[in-house]
Amino acid sequence: MAVAASGRTMRKAKIQETITAYLFVAPWIIGFLVFTGGPIIFSFALSFFRWKVINTPRFIGFDHYVAMFTTDELFLHSVGVTFKFVLYSVVLGNLIALSLALLLNQRIRGIGVWRTIFYLPAVVSGVAGSVLWAWMYSGELGIFNNLLLAAGLEPQAWLWDEQLVLGSLVAKSLWNVGVPMVIYMAALQGLPQDLYEAADLDNAGEWTKFLNVTLPLISPVIFFNVVMGIITQIQTFAEPYVMTRGGPANATLFLGLHLYENAFHFLKMGYASAMAWIMFLLIFLLTVIQFGLARRWVYYEGQSS
Protein backbone atom coordinates (compact mmCIF):
# COMPACT_ATOMS: atom_id res chain seq x y z
CA MET A 1 0.00 0.00 0.00
CA ALA A 2 2.67 2.46 1.09
CA VAL A 3 4.87 1.32 -1.77
CA ALA A 4 2.11 1.92 -4.31
CA ALA A 5 1.41 5.36 -2.90
CA SER A 6 5.04 6.42 -3.06
CA GLY A 7 5.21 5.03 -6.60
CA ARG A 8 2.26 7.17 -7.52
CA THR A 9 3.76 10.31 -5.97
CA MET A 10 7.03 9.59 -7.74
CA ARG A 11 5.26 9.25 -11.06
CA LYS A 12 3.39 12.44 -10.29
CA ALA A 13 6.65 14.21 -9.48
CA LYS A 14 8.12 12.96 -12.73
CA ILE A 15 5.21 14.29 -14.76
CA GLN A 16 5.51 17.56 -12.88
CA GLU A 17 9.22 17.69 -13.74
CA THR A 18 8.51 17.03 -17.42
CA ILE A 19 5.92 19.79 -17.57
CA THR A 20 8.30 22.26 -15.91
CA ALA A 21 11.09 21.26 -18.31
CA TYR A 22 8.84 21.83 -21.31
CA LEU A 23 7.91 25.24 -19.95
CA PHE A 24 11.62 26.10 -19.79
CA VAL A 25 12.31 24.97 -23.37
CA ALA A 26 8.98 26.23 -24.74
CA PRO A 27 10.56 29.43 -26.10
CA TRP A 28 12.98 27.37 -28.14
CA ILE A 29 10.28 25.03 -29.48
CA ILE A 30 8.03 27.95 -30.45
CA GLY A 31 10.94 29.91 -31.88
CA PHE A 32 12.12 26.93 -33.90
CA LEU A 33 8.67 26.22 -35.33
CA VAL A 34 7.75 29.84 -36.06
CA PHE A 35 11.05 31.59 -36.88
CA THR A 36 13.47 28.96 -38.21
CA GLY A 37 12.22 25.46 -39.02
CA GLY A 38 8.76 26.53 -40.17
CA PRO A 39 9.91 29.30 -42.51
CA ILE A 40 12.61 27.05 -43.96
CA ILE A 41 10.10 24.35 -44.84
CA PHE A 42 7.68 26.96 -46.13
CA SER A 43 10.35 28.48 -48.35
CA PHE A 44 11.18 25.04 -49.74
CA ALA A 45 7.57 24.76 -50.88
CA LEU A 46 7.66 28.32 -52.17
CA SER A 47 10.74 27.59 -54.28
CA PHE A 48 8.47 25.61 -56.65
CA PHE A 49 6.22 28.64 -57.22
CA ARG A 50 6.58 31.85 -59.13
CA TRP A 51 5.60 34.59 -56.70
CA LYS A 52 6.31 38.31 -56.96
CA VAL A 53 4.64 39.29 -53.65
CA ILE A 54 1.69 41.10 -55.23
CA ASN A 55 0.31 38.33 -57.47
CA THR A 56 -0.91 34.87 -56.44
CA PRO A 57 1.79 32.17 -56.44
CA ARG A 58 1.84 29.95 -59.55
CA PHE A 59 3.24 26.42 -59.44
CA ILE A 60 6.16 25.98 -61.81
CA GLY A 61 7.87 22.81 -60.57
CA PHE A 62 11.64 22.72 -60.80
CA ASP A 63 11.88 25.73 -63.15
CA HIS A 64 13.70 27.90 -60.60
CA TYR A 65 16.30 25.25 -59.92
CA VAL A 66 16.80 24.72 -63.65
CA ALA A 67 17.02 28.47 -64.27
CA MET A 68 19.67 28.86 -61.60
CA PHE A 69 22.05 26.64 -63.53
CA THR A 70 21.04 27.67 -67.06
CA THR A 71 19.51 31.09 -67.75
CA ASP A 72 20.70 32.99 -64.66
CA GLU A 73 24.37 33.36 -65.56
CA LEU A 74 24.94 35.42 -62.45
CA PHE A 75 24.02 32.67 -60.01
CA LEU A 76 26.98 30.37 -60.62
CA HIS A 77 29.14 33.44 -61.04
CA SER A 78 28.12 34.68 -57.59
CA VAL A 79 28.78 31.23 -56.11
CA GLY A 80 32.27 31.39 -57.65
CA VAL A 81 32.91 34.90 -56.32
CA THR A 82 31.77 33.89 -52.85
CA PHE A 83 33.85 30.70 -52.75
CA LYS A 84 36.97 32.49 -53.94
CA PHE A 85 36.50 35.16 -51.30
CA VAL A 86 35.81 32.60 -48.56
CA LEU A 87 38.88 30.56 -49.52
CA TYR A 88 41.28 33.50 -49.39
CA SER A 89 39.79 35.27 -46.40
CA VAL A 90 39.57 32.11 -44.26
CA VAL A 91 43.03 30.78 -45.12
CA LEU A 92 44.85 34.11 -44.86
CA GLY A 93 42.73 35.20 -41.89
CA ASN A 94 43.61 32.08 -39.93
CA LEU A 95 47.30 32.39 -40.82
CA ILE A 96 47.34 35.97 -39.50
CA ALA A 97 45.25 35.14 -36.44
CA LEU A 98 47.50 32.19 -35.57
CA SER A 99 50.71 34.12 -36.14
CA LEU A 100 49.45 36.97 -33.92
CA ALA A 101 48.45 34.50 -31.21
CA LEU A 102 51.87 32.83 -31.39
CA LEU A 103 53.59 36.20 -31.06
CA LEU A 104 51.40 37.13 -28.08
CA ASN A 105 52.15 33.76 -26.46
CA GLN A 106 55.89 34.60 -26.17
CA ARG A 107 55.91 36.04 -22.65
CA ILE A 108 55.89 39.62 -23.91
CA ARG A 109 55.23 42.85 -22.05
CA GLY A 110 51.93 44.71 -22.28
CA ILE A 111 49.97 41.75 -23.59
CA GLY A 112 46.65 43.49 -22.78
CA VAL A 113 47.54 46.49 -24.93
CA TRP A 114 48.60 44.36 -27.91
CA ARG A 115 45.52 42.19 -27.65
CA THR A 116 43.29 45.28 -27.54
CA ILE A 117 44.90 46.68 -30.69
CA PHE A 118 44.42 43.47 -32.67
CA TYR A 119 40.92 42.76 -31.43
CA LEU A 120 39.56 46.31 -31.79
CA PRO A 121 38.53 46.08 -35.48
CA ALA A 122 36.32 43.10 -34.60
CA VAL A 123 33.85 45.36 -32.76
CA VAL A 124 33.59 47.82 -35.65
CA SER A 125 30.36 47.41 -37.62
CA GLY A 126 30.55 46.01 -41.13
CA VAL A 127 29.04 49.21 -42.51
CA ALA A 128 31.38 51.61 -40.68
CA GLY A 129 34.38 49.45 -41.55
CA SER A 130 33.36 49.28 -45.19
CA VAL A 131 32.87 53.04 -45.41
CA LEU A 132 36.29 53.59 -43.86
CA TRP A 133 38.04 51.14 -46.20
CA ALA A 134 36.23 52.57 -49.23
CA TRP A 135 37.70 55.94 -48.23
CA MET A 136 41.17 54.47 -47.82
CA TYR A 137 40.86 52.71 -51.19
CA SER A 138 39.69 55.81 -53.05
CA GLY A 139 41.60 56.89 -56.13
CA GLU A 140 43.68 60.05 -55.71
CA LEU A 141 42.67 60.85 -52.15
CA GLY A 142 43.02 57.38 -50.72
CA ILE A 143 45.76 56.70 -48.23
CA PHE A 144 46.82 53.45 -49.90
CA ASN A 145 47.50 55.08 -53.24
CA ASN A 146 49.31 57.95 -51.57
CA LEU A 147 51.50 55.50 -49.68
CA LEU A 148 52.23 53.70 -52.96
CA LEU A 149 53.10 57.00 -54.63
CA ALA A 150 55.33 57.98 -51.73
CA ALA A 151 57.15 54.67 -52.19
CA GLY A 152 57.53 55.38 -55.90
CA LEU A 153 54.99 52.76 -56.99
CA GLU A 154 51.98 52.87 -59.32
CA PRO A 155 48.63 53.79 -57.72
CA GLN A 156 45.91 51.13 -58.07
CA ALA A 157 42.18 51.23 -58.84
CA TRP A 158 41.48 49.14 -55.71
CA LEU A 159 37.71 49.02 -56.03
CA TRP A 160 37.32 49.69 -59.74
CA ASP A 161 39.63 47.07 -61.21
CA GLU A 162 37.85 43.77 -61.88
CA GLN A 163 41.03 41.83 -61.24
CA LEU A 164 41.87 43.60 -58.01
CA VAL A 165 38.56 44.33 -56.30
CA LEU A 166 38.02 40.93 -54.67
CA GLY A 167 41.55 41.04 -53.29
CA SER A 168 40.80 44.49 -51.85
CA LEU A 169 37.76 43.08 -50.04
CA VAL A 170 39.82 40.12 -48.77
CA ALA A 171 42.38 42.58 -47.39
CA LYS A 172 39.61 44.43 -45.56
CA SER A 173 38.36 41.14 -44.08
CA LEU A 174 41.86 40.43 -42.71
CA TRP A 175 41.52 43.50 -40.51
CA ASN A 176 38.84 41.62 -38.56
CA VAL A 177 40.77 38.57 -37.32
CA GLY A 178 40.28 39.41 -33.64
CA VAL A 179 37.86 36.60 -32.82
CA PRO A 180 39.92 33.65 -34.17
CA MET A 181 43.05 35.26 -32.70
CA VAL A 182 41.56 35.30 -29.20
CA ILE A 183 40.48 31.67 -29.61
CA TYR A 184 43.99 30.69 -30.70
CA MET A 185 45.46 32.60 -27.74
CA ALA A 186 43.28 30.69 -25.29
CA ALA A 187 44.22 27.39 -26.93
CA LEU A 188 47.96 28.13 -26.81
CA GLN A 189 47.77 29.08 -23.14
CA GLY A 190 46.13 25.78 -22.34
CA LEU A 191 48.83 23.61 -23.91
CA PRO A 192 50.55 21.15 -21.52
CA GLN A 193 54.13 22.21 -20.80
CA ASP A 194 55.53 18.71 -20.26
CA LEU A 195 55.57 17.96 -23.99
CA TYR A 196 57.70 21.04 -24.60
CA GLU A 197 60.05 20.03 -21.81
CA ALA A 198 60.39 16.61 -23.41
CA ALA A 199 61.12 18.28 -26.75
CA ASP A 200 63.72 20.50 -25.08
CA LEU A 201 65.50 17.39 -23.78
CA ASP A 202 65.72 16.24 -27.40
CA ASN A 203 67.20 19.63 -28.29
CA ALA A 204 64.34 20.30 -30.66
CA GLY A 205 64.36 23.71 -32.36
CA GLU A 206 61.50 26.20 -32.19
CA TRP A 207 60.23 25.25 -35.62
CA THR A 208 60.31 21.52 -34.89
CA LYS A 209 58.43 22.10 -31.63
CA PHE A 210 55.83 24.15 -33.48
CA LEU A 211 55.32 21.50 -36.18
CA ASN A 212 55.38 18.44 -33.96
CA VAL A 213 53.88 19.63 -30.68
CA THR A 214 51.93 22.88 -31.05
CA LEU A 215 50.28 22.26 -34.40
CA PRO A 216 48.86 18.78 -33.63
CA LEU A 217 47.64 19.94 -30.21
CA ILE A 218 45.78 22.96 -31.55
CA SER A 219 44.46 21.24 -34.68
CA PRO A 220 40.93 20.92 -33.21
CA VAL A 221 40.96 24.69 -32.66
CA ILE A 222 42.17 25.34 -36.20
CA PHE A 223 39.33 23.14 -37.40
CA PHE A 224 36.81 25.07 -35.28
CA ASN A 225 38.08 28.43 -36.54
CA VAL A 226 38.03 27.30 -40.16
CA VAL A 227 34.45 26.00 -39.92
CA MET A 228 33.28 29.17 -38.14
CA GLY A 229 35.22 31.34 -40.56
CA ILE A 230 33.56 29.75 -43.56
CA ILE A 231 30.08 30.20 -42.08
CA THR A 232 30.84 33.84 -41.26
CA GLN A 233 32.53 34.78 -44.53
CA ILE A 234 30.00 33.03 -46.77
CA GLN A 235 27.45 35.54 -45.43
CA THR A 236 29.51 38.59 -46.38
CA PHE A 237 27.05 41.33 -47.27
CA ALA A 238 27.78 44.80 -45.88
CA GLU A 239 31.21 45.02 -47.56
CA PRO A 240 30.10 44.54 -51.19
CA TYR A 241 26.81 46.37 -50.52
CA VAL A 242 28.53 49.49 -49.20
CA MET A 243 31.86 49.43 -51.05
CA THR A 244 31.07 48.16 -54.55
CA ARG A 245 27.36 47.29 -54.93
CA GLY A 246 28.60 44.07 -56.52
CA GLY A 247 30.69 45.77 -59.18
CA PRO A 248 32.66 46.44 -61.22
CA ALA A 249 31.18 44.09 -63.84
CA ASN A 250 29.75 41.89 -61.05
CA ALA A 251 33.25 41.04 -59.84
CA THR A 252 32.04 41.30 -56.23
CA LEU A 253 28.52 39.99 -56.69
CA PHE A 254 28.45 37.79 -53.59
CA LEU A 255 25.81 35.10 -53.22
CA GLY A 256 24.18 37.03 -50.38
CA LEU A 257 24.00 40.19 -52.47
CA HIS A 258 22.60 38.36 -55.50
CA LEU A 259 19.97 36.73 -53.31
CA TYR A 260 19.15 40.07 -51.66
CA GLU A 261 18.69 41.79 -55.01
CA ASN A 262 16.47 39.05 -56.42
CA ALA A 263 14.31 39.00 -53.32
CA PHE A 264 14.08 42.66 -52.39
CA HIS A 265 14.69 44.60 -55.59
CA PHE A 266 13.09 42.30 -58.15
CA LEU A 267 10.71 40.77 -55.57
CA LYS A 268 11.27 37.28 -56.99
CA MET A 269 10.42 35.56 -53.72
CA GLY A 270 10.05 32.08 -55.15
CA TYR A 271 13.34 32.29 -57.01
CA ALA A 272 15.12 33.76 -53.98
CA SER A 273 13.75 30.89 -51.87
CA ALA A 274 15.19 28.38 -54.30
CA MET A 275 18.54 30.17 -54.14
CA ALA A 276 18.47 30.20 -50.35
CA TRP A 277 17.93 26.44 -50.42
CA ILE A 278 20.87 25.85 -52.72
CA MET A 279 22.97 28.05 -50.47
CA PHE A 280 21.85 26.02 -47.47
CA LEU A 281 22.80 22.80 -49.29
CA LEU A 282 26.19 24.23 -50.23
CA ILE A 283 26.96 25.14 -46.62
CA PHE A 284 25.74 21.77 -45.44
CA LEU A 285 27.90 19.93 -48.00
CA LEU A 286 30.89 22.07 -47.16
CA THR A 287 30.50 21.30 -43.47
CA VAL A 288 30.13 17.57 -44.11
CA ILE A 289 33.24 17.56 -46.33
CA GLN A 290 35.19 19.40 -43.66
CA PHE A 291 34.17 16.97 -40.95
CA GLY A 292 35.18 14.13 -43.30
CA LEU A 293 38.57 15.70 -44.00
CA ALA A 294 39.04 16.57 -40.34
CA ARG A 295 39.53 12.91 -39.49
CA ARG A 296 42.76 13.00 -41.47
CA TRP A 297 44.38 16.02 -39.91
CA VAL A 298 42.68 16.91 -36.65
CA TYR A 299 44.31 15.29 -33.65
CA TYR A 300 42.19 14.66 -30.58
CA GLU A 301 44.01 13.91 -27.37
CA GLY A 302 43.26 10.61 -25.71
CA GLN A 303 42.23 9.06 -28.98
CA SER A 304 44.42 6.68 -30.95
CA SER A 305 44.41 7.93 -34.51
Added chain:
Amino acid sequence: MTASSTSLRNVLLGNRFRRGLLKSLYIYGALFVYALLFLLPFYWMLNTSLKEPLRVFQIPPDWYPNPVVFRNYLDAWVNERTDIAAAIPVYNYAKNTVIITVNGVIATTFSSALIAYAFARMDFPGKQAMFLGVISTLMIPFTVLMVPQFILWKNLNWLDTFLPLMVPYWFGSAWNVFLLRQFFMTIPLEYDESARIDGATHWTIFSRLIVPLSKPAMGAIGVLAFVYFWNDFLGPLIILSKPQNFTLTMYLANFSVAFVRTTPWHLYMAASLTIISPCLLLFFFSQRAFIQGITITDFKR
Protein backbone atom coordinates in the same frame (compact mmCIF):
# COMPACT_ATOMS: atom_id res chain seq x y z
CA MET B 1 70.43 18.34 -12.59
CA THR B 2 73.98 16.92 -12.69
CA ALA B 3 77.09 18.98 -12.13
CA SER B 4 78.38 18.59 -15.67
CA SER B 5 75.20 19.85 -17.29
CA THR B 6 75.12 22.90 -15.00
CA SER B 7 78.61 23.88 -16.01
CA LEU B 8 77.74 23.27 -19.64
CA ARG B 9 74.80 25.56 -19.11
CA ASN B 10 77.02 28.32 -17.75
CA VAL B 11 79.22 28.10 -20.82
CA LEU B 12 76.25 28.32 -23.11
CA LEU B 13 74.45 31.03 -21.15
CA GLY B 14 76.16 34.00 -22.79
CA ASN B 15 75.30 32.72 -26.22
CA ARG B 16 71.78 31.88 -25.19
CA PHE B 17 71.29 35.32 -23.68
CA ARG B 18 72.28 36.94 -26.95
CA ARG B 19 69.97 34.66 -28.86
CA GLY B 20 67.13 35.55 -26.46
CA LEU B 21 67.70 39.23 -27.10
CA LEU B 22 67.61 38.75 -30.85
CA LYS B 23 64.46 36.67 -30.56
CA SER B 24 62.60 39.31 -28.55
CA LEU B 25 63.75 41.92 -31.03
CA TYR B 26 62.10 39.91 -33.82
CA ILE B 27 58.93 39.40 -31.77
CA TYR B 28 58.49 43.05 -30.82
CA GLY B 29 59.39 44.10 -34.35
CA ALA B 30 56.71 41.87 -35.85
CA LEU B 31 54.12 42.98 -33.29
CA PHE B 32 54.95 46.60 -33.98
CA VAL B 33 54.48 46.20 -37.74
CA TYR B 34 51.19 44.35 -37.25
CA ALA B 35 49.97 46.97 -34.76
CA LEU B 36 50.79 49.75 -37.22
CA LEU B 37 48.72 48.03 -39.92
CA PHE B 38 45.79 47.40 -37.57
CA LEU B 39 45.75 50.93 -36.18
CA LEU B 40 46.27 52.79 -39.45
CA PRO B 41 42.56 52.65 -40.46
CA PHE B 42 41.50 53.97 -37.03
CA TYR B 43 44.04 56.75 -37.27
CA TRP B 44 42.92 57.61 -40.77
CA MET B 45 39.29 57.80 -39.66
CA LEU B 46 40.20 60.11 -36.76
CA ASN B 47 42.53 62.20 -38.92
CA THR B 48 39.96 62.71 -41.68
CA SER B 49 37.17 63.43 -39.20
CA LEU B 50 39.09 66.38 -37.74
CA LYS B 51 40.21 68.00 -41.01
CA GLU B 52 39.09 71.28 -42.41
CA PRO B 53 36.65 70.56 -45.31
CA LEU B 54 38.97 71.88 -48.05
CA ARG B 55 41.98 69.99 -46.72
CA VAL B 56 40.14 66.70 -47.03
CA PHE B 57 40.45 66.99 -50.80
CA GLN B 58 44.08 67.97 -50.81
CA ILE B 59 46.54 65.80 -52.72
CA PRO B 60 48.65 64.37 -51.22
CA PRO B 61 46.66 64.17 -47.97
CA ASP B 62 47.99 65.58 -44.72
CA TRP B 63 49.11 63.11 -42.09
CA TYR B 64 47.55 65.13 -39.32
CA PRO B 65 44.68 67.62 -39.21
CA ASN B 66 45.78 71.24 -39.26
CA PRO B 67 43.79 73.05 -38.00
CA VAL B 68 41.89 70.55 -35.86
CA VAL B 69 38.18 71.03 -36.57
CA PHE B 70 36.04 69.50 -33.83
CA ARG B 71 33.00 71.17 -35.33
CA ASN B 72 32.88 68.40 -37.97
CA TYR B 73 31.25 66.18 -35.36
CA LEU B 74 28.50 68.66 -34.80
CA ASP B 75 28.10 69.19 -38.55
CA ALA B 76 27.91 65.48 -39.22
CA TRP B 77 25.08 65.01 -36.77
CA VAL B 78 23.22 68.28 -36.78
CA ASN B 79 24.09 70.94 -39.32
CA GLU B 80 25.21 69.76 -42.73
CA ARG B 81 23.26 66.59 -43.12
CA THR B 82 23.59 65.13 -46.57
CA ASP B 83 21.58 61.94 -46.20
CA ILE B 84 18.38 61.25 -48.07
CA ALA B 85 16.24 62.04 -45.05
CA ALA B 86 17.79 65.21 -43.74
CA ALA B 87 14.49 66.25 -42.20
CA ILE B 88 14.76 63.49 -39.63
CA PRO B 89 16.65 64.45 -36.50
CA VAL B 90 19.64 62.23 -36.08
CA TYR B 91 18.86 61.27 -32.51
CA ASN B 92 15.96 59.41 -34.06
CA TYR B 93 18.33 56.90 -35.69
CA ALA B 94 20.23 56.59 -32.43
CA LYS B 95 16.99 56.04 -30.53
CA ASN B 96 15.93 53.28 -32.95
CA THR B 97 19.27 51.50 -32.64
CA VAL B 98 19.19 51.80 -28.84
CA ILE B 99 15.67 50.31 -28.63
CA ILE B 100 16.60 47.36 -30.85
CA THR B 101 19.92 46.78 -29.10
CA VAL B 102 18.64 46.98 -25.51
CA ASN B 103 15.74 44.67 -26.29
CA GLY B 104 18.03 42.26 -28.12
CA VAL B 105 20.59 42.03 -25.32
CA ILE B 106 17.98 41.41 -22.61
CA ALA B 107 15.87 39.08 -24.75
CA THR B 108 18.59 36.83 -26.06
CA THR B 109 20.43 36.56 -22.74
CA PHE B 110 17.32 35.81 -20.69
CA SER B 111 15.59 33.40 -23.05
CA SER B 112 18.78 31.55 -23.97
CA ALA B 113 19.61 31.09 -20.28
CA LEU B 114 16.13 29.68 -19.58
CA ILE B 115 16.41 27.17 -22.43
CA ALA B 116 20.01 26.29 -21.60
CA TYR B 117 18.98 25.57 -17.99
CA ALA B 118 16.52 22.91 -19.14
CA PHE B 119 19.15 21.27 -21.36
CA ALA B 120 21.82 21.39 -18.67
CA ARG B 121 19.81 20.59 -15.56
CA MET B 122 16.55 18.78 -16.35
CA ASP B 123 15.44 15.47 -17.77
CA PHE B 124 12.57 15.30 -20.21
CA PRO B 125 11.47 13.17 -23.14
CA GLY B 126 12.84 14.37 -26.46
CA LYS B 127 15.74 16.23 -24.85
CA GLN B 128 18.44 14.66 -27.02
CA ALA B 129 16.51 15.25 -30.23
CA MET B 130 15.80 18.86 -29.30
CA PHE B 131 19.41 19.53 -28.41
CA LEU B 132 20.40 18.11 -31.77
CA GLY B 133 17.94 20.61 -33.24
CA VAL B 134 19.75 23.45 -31.44
CA ILE B 135 23.12 22.23 -32.76
CA SER B 136 21.84 21.92 -36.31
CA THR B 137 20.41 25.46 -36.35
CA LEU B 138 23.85 26.77 -35.30
CA MET B 139 24.97 26.38 -38.88
CA ILE B 140 22.04 28.09 -40.60
CA PRO B 141 23.15 31.51 -41.83
CA PHE B 142 20.81 34.48 -41.80
CA THR B 143 21.07 34.77 -45.57
CA VAL B 144 19.20 31.48 -45.87
CA LEU B 145 16.51 32.59 -43.42
CA MET B 146 15.92 36.12 -44.62
CA VAL B 147 13.52 35.39 -47.47
CA PRO B 148 11.23 32.96 -45.59
CA GLN B 149 11.24 35.22 -42.53
CA PHE B 150 10.46 38.26 -44.66
CA ILE B 151 7.38 36.49 -46.00
CA LEU B 152 6.34 35.70 -42.44
CA TRP B 153 6.70 39.35 -41.36
CA LYS B 154 4.74 40.43 -44.41
CA ASN B 155 1.89 38.08 -43.56
CA LEU B 156 1.89 39.23 -39.95
CA ASN B 157 1.87 42.85 -41.16
CA TRP B 158 5.05 43.46 -39.20
CA LEU B 159 7.05 45.03 -42.04
CA ASP B 160 8.46 48.48 -41.30
CA THR B 161 8.00 47.95 -37.57
CA PHE B 162 10.62 46.97 -35.00
CA LEU B 163 8.77 43.77 -34.10
CA PRO B 164 10.75 41.48 -36.47
CA LEU B 165 13.96 42.90 -35.01
CA MET B 166 12.79 42.42 -31.41
CA VAL B 167 10.33 39.55 -30.95
CA PRO B 168 12.34 36.56 -32.33
CA TYR B 169 15.14 37.13 -29.83
CA TRP B 170 12.81 36.29 -26.94
CA PHE B 171 12.86 32.69 -28.19
CA GLY B 172 16.53 31.98 -27.62
CA SER B 173 19.34 31.91 -30.11
CA ALA B 174 21.03 28.60 -30.86
CA TRP B 175 24.57 29.81 -30.31
CA ASN B 176 23.83 31.40 -26.91
CA VAL B 177 21.79 28.39 -25.78
CA PHE B 178 24.72 26.16 -26.67
CA LEU B 179 27.33 28.34 -24.92
CA LEU B 180 25.26 28.79 -21.75
CA ARG B 181 24.47 25.08 -21.58
CA GLN B 182 28.20 24.33 -21.72
CA PHE B 183 28.78 26.83 -18.92
CA PHE B 184 25.89 25.62 -16.72
CA MET B 185 27.25 22.08 -16.98
CA THR B 186 30.39 23.18 -15.16
CA ILE B 187 28.40 24.18 -12.04
CA PRO B 188 28.39 21.24 -9.58
CA LEU B 189 25.07 19.37 -9.47
CA GLU B 190 25.29 19.09 -5.66
CA TYR B 191 24.27 22.76 -5.41
CA ASP B 192 20.95 22.00 -7.10
CA GLU B 193 20.40 18.86 -5.06
CA SER B 194 20.80 20.58 -1.71
CA ALA B 195 18.52 23.37 -2.87
CA ARG B 196 15.92 20.79 -3.93
CA ILE B 197 16.06 19.12 -0.52
CA ASP B 198 15.21 22.53 0.92
CA GLY B 199 12.16 22.48 -1.35
CA ALA B 200 13.39 24.92 -4.03
CA THR B 201 11.59 24.85 -7.37
CA HIS B 202 13.42 24.83 -10.69
CA TRP B 203 12.62 28.49 -11.16
CA THR B 204 14.20 29.31 -7.79
CA ILE B 205 17.29 27.22 -8.61
CA PHE B 206 17.54 28.94 -12.00
CA SER B 207 17.04 32.50 -10.83
CA ARG B 208 18.71 32.35 -7.41
CA LEU B 209 21.51 29.89 -8.01
CA ILE B 210 22.46 29.24 -11.63
CA VAL B 211 22.05 32.77 -12.98
CA PRO B 212 24.02 34.48 -10.16
CA LEU B 213 26.75 31.82 -10.49
CA SER B 214 26.88 32.37 -14.26
CA LYS B 215 27.25 36.14 -14.20
CA PRO B 216 30.55 36.06 -16.15
CA ALA B 217 29.08 33.87 -18.89
CA MET B 218 25.85 35.87 -19.09
CA GLY B 219 27.83 39.11 -19.16
CA ALA B 220 30.00 37.72 -21.93
CA ILE B 221 26.97 36.81 -23.99
CA GLY B 222 25.44 40.20 -23.22
CA VAL B 223 28.40 42.24 -24.48
CA LEU B 224 28.74 40.17 -27.65
CA ALA B 225 24.99 40.53 -28.25
CA PHE B 226 25.31 44.31 -27.77
CA VAL B 227 27.92 44.50 -30.53
CA TYR B 228 25.84 42.23 -32.77
CA PHE B 229 22.62 44.23 -32.47
CA TRP B 230 24.34 47.62 -32.57
CA ASN B 231 26.12 46.69 -35.80
CA ASP B 232 23.36 44.68 -37.48
CA PHE B 233 22.70 45.96 -40.98
CA LEU B 234 21.04 43.35 -43.20
CA GLY B 235 18.24 42.66 -40.68
CA PRO B 236 17.02 46.28 -40.44
CA LEU B 237 17.73 46.88 -44.14
CA ILE B 238 15.17 44.26 -45.17
CA ILE B 239 12.51 45.19 -42.64
CA LEU B 240 12.60 48.97 -42.33
CA SER B 241 11.74 51.30 -45.20
CA LYS B 242 10.43 54.56 -43.70
CA PRO B 243 13.42 56.85 -43.02
CA GLN B 244 12.20 57.63 -39.50
CA ASN B 245 12.55 53.94 -38.70
CA PHE B 246 16.15 53.68 -39.93
CA THR B 247 18.93 52.57 -37.62
CA LEU B 248 22.38 54.12 -37.31
CA THR B 249 24.02 51.60 -39.62
CA MET B 250 21.37 52.26 -42.27
CA TYR B 251 21.92 55.98 -41.88
CA LEU B 252 25.65 55.44 -42.35
CA ALA B 253 25.19 53.23 -45.43
CA ASN B 254 23.08 55.96 -47.02
CA PHE B 255 25.88 58.50 -47.03
CA SER B 256 26.71 57.65 -50.62
CA VAL B 257 30.04 56.15 -51.56
CA ALA B 258 29.46 56.46 -55.29
CA PHE B 259 30.52 60.09 -55.51
CA VAL B 260 34.06 59.92 -54.29
CA ARG B 261 34.91 63.46 -55.27
CA THR B 262 31.94 65.08 -53.64
CA THR B 263 31.26 62.92 -50.58
CA PRO B 264 31.98 65.03 -47.48
CA TRP B 265 34.46 62.50 -46.15
CA HIS B 266 35.32 64.52 -43.04
CA LEU B 267 31.66 64.38 -41.97
CA TYR B 268 31.33 60.77 -43.04
CA MET B 269 34.31 59.78 -40.91
CA ALA B 270 33.04 61.85 -37.97
CA ALA B 271 29.70 60.04 -38.18
CA SER B 272 31.42 56.64 -38.49
CA LEU B 273 33.63 57.24 -35.50
CA THR B 274 30.67 58.36 -33.40
CA ILE B 275 28.67 55.30 -34.39
CA ILE B 276 31.41 52.80 -33.56
CA SER B 277 32.42 54.50 -30.31
CA PRO B 278 29.86 52.78 -28.01
CA CYS B 279 31.22 49.38 -29.07
CA LEU B 280 34.82 50.55 -28.69
CA LEU B 281 34.07 51.90 -25.20
CA LEU B 282 32.22 48.76 -24.21
CA PHE B 283 35.20 46.71 -25.33
CA PHE B 284 37.69 48.91 -23.45
CA PHE B 285 35.72 48.58 -20.23
CA SER B 286 34.75 44.92 -20.41
CA GLN B 287 37.57 43.20 -22.27
CA ARG B 288 37.44 40.20 -19.97
CA ALA B 289 33.79 39.60 -20.79
CA PHE B 290 34.53 39.70 -24.52
CA ILE B 291 37.44 37.29 -24.26
CA GLN B 292 35.43 34.97 -22.04
CA GLY B 293 32.46 35.04 -24.39
CA ILE B 294 34.59 34.03 -27.31
CA THR B 295 36.44 31.29 -25.48
CA ILE B 296 33.62 29.58 -23.52
CA THR B 297 33.32 26.92 -26.19
CA ASP B 298 34.56 23.50 -25.29
CA PHE B 299 36.72 22.34 -28.19
CA LYS B 300 37.39 18.87 -26.88
CA ARG B 301 33.79 17.87 -27.42
